[in-house]
Amino acid sequence: MTKHPSSDESPVLGIDLGGTKILAAIVDPGGKIVRTAKKKTRAELGGEQILDRIVDVAKEVTQKADLSLDSLAGVGIGAPGQIDFETGTIVYAPNLGWKNVALVKHLREALGLPVALDNDVNAVAVAEHRWGAAKGIDDFIAISVGTGVGSGLFIGGKLHHGFNGTAGEIGHMIIDRDGPPWPASNRGCLEAMASRTAIAQRLEKAMAKGKKTILTEIAGTKASDIRSKVLRQALEAKDRLVTKEINRASRILGKMIGSVINLLGPEMIVLGGGVMEACGDHMLPIIDHVARETAISSSADHVKIVVSKLGDDAGILGAAALVGDG
């Protein structure tokens, strides 16, 4: 195999593969984004076409940065869905329409570079460890609160994949056994109670019952239109309904985080994702308070709970950080 430059010295290519768009960036060894490029995923075109689009955007961003593929240390890709780490295959990714796609092999052959693959939430944890809030921290949990809720676990300085490569599914943990049902998951799971989707659905219901809120003006009455930035606007306008729902979700997140602290005893919790990015300054004090109340005292006294500083770049930095990690 060709020898490639090291990711300690040379830039890498990070690809954040999502159901609606593909983001690519050249990232330097210090974690600075040099250039970016973007394409729509167009999952409806099918698996082969998506692979072509990934390769296209990868070549495009390299060119835009005036680099050749040869000069890169490698490609990191953060992807949704279930991954077989031994073969570098996406076993199942419903929002890409993929089953058993040999993503690593395909990109390695198309780009002639080493390829590192992980799921998007794990990738973010690696970026937090390498360039973010968890630099130098060996035991931490990076939790992403957005459309869904997921997490990446660092244990003893390493990303923890678990026996089947599926560890970190904090969104599918139950926090209220009598809570609401949730598609493809458990009644009262964290995702059913504190994801943006869950918050938006509760707000939609409240509006349908005639509750007053600024949302009707700024976003309408449909759950799908209540994005994280809309929630932030409503918080800033001191909207009572939205504030109540966000506070409720924050307390539930705090209870789950405190519970997980009791199980794992991490040094740090890093909170990211769209909801935290938009509403973190409002939510953090509540999450922090409830988590410490829930955690056993020796953990409550020491654990650090912070909001990620990677912001919108978390996904792409995560993908880039995978290169050279383990």
Added chain:
Amino acid sequence: MTKHPSSDESPVLGIDLGGTKILAAIVDPGGKIVRTAKKKTRAELGGEQILDRIVDVAKEVTQKADLSLDSLAGVGIGAPGQIDFETGTIVYAPNLGWKNVALVKHLREALGLPVALDNDVNAVAVAEHRWGAAKGIDDFIAISVGTGVGSGLFIGGKLHHGFNGTAGEIGHMIIDRDGPPWPASNRGCLEAMASRTAIAQRLEKAMAKGKKTILTEIAGTKASDIRSKVLRQALEAKDRLVTKEINRASRILGKMIGSVINLLGPEMIVLGGGVMEACGDHMLPIIDHVARETAISSSADHVKIVVSKLGDDAGILGAAALVGDG
């Protein structure tokens, strides 16, 4: 320091330190108990006296086995309470009346042997890994269901202590945020809903309300008299009230175990402790079913959920297994 024989070749001394009794055993390298000895803890006598009693029972069992202390590879001790692993100190153990007791230093000086200390639930996990159900399994959780509920986590072939040495507190994780309050822990935590203490308290209340059960004949109406063996007797007699409560606790354990599988992706769950020892054959099918229903499918398909075979000897074997582990 004197060179001591290796625990691969020579017997070790295991001490299971509890609030009511101190158990000591000589255990051979294959995990066979050679001799045992026992003393009441008599915590009311105070810290110094307990230390003396530990040393006495250690010497007694060595003598009973016709061995000299010199011939042992070391001493392992499983203790309740919060431990400072760097100094080998019991920081706080309410049921021993201990604060900041330098247990490792004291025993090392009194017995002239290397001393390994961990909490009782972690010690059991080490025994499961060395001699029990989890032999050869690198990622598993040993859960103990008794007076309380606790766990020991193996991750990547090593016991996971967490940042403050307090990992594994599954009993303090919340499974029902609207559940009953629990002393020194969280409303709706696992211990409040599935420990023997919780089960017995619910049975006591039901009896006070006039519910019929065989318990009134075989154990009386006080929660403190409803021991695990009494629960087993009632199950065997097909007592409806006890069966209902045990089934409920089993379902709650299943939901928590499924949740924790989603977070950690272990290969195996080993269930032990007084309740599982007595009622495991009845509870396991329910726990197994609900846990797999709760876990994401790729984990549900692969994880093994078993009842410990170490039985009553788990504590003492756990203590012994600590010698030479890490």
